[in-house]
Amino acid sequence: MAKTEELEAKIRKVAEVMETLRRENQQLKTERDSLKSHVAMLTSENHKAQRILADYEQLRKKHDQVAHRVERALSSLTTLRSS
Secondary structure (H helix, E strand, C coil), rough: CCHHHHHHHHHHHHHHHHHHHHHHHHHHHHHHHHHHHHHHHHHHHHHHHHHHHHHHHHHHHHHHHHHHHHHHHHHHHHHHHCC
């Protein structure tokens, strides 16, 4: 009889450990899913930021081109006034 009770106690202990592991596993799955969601969001934000930086770079180049043309035009005007 003692052997049976001992085995039953061991079985209960194994069941408790398994339940604890199931809860921990579920918690880890939830955390993983949350992290996946955050990674997806950050990836999307990164892509947006890259597009914004590319647009900014194009605008900066256009600004530099316009500034150069204005400088040339002003230089030409100065030359014409001097003549």
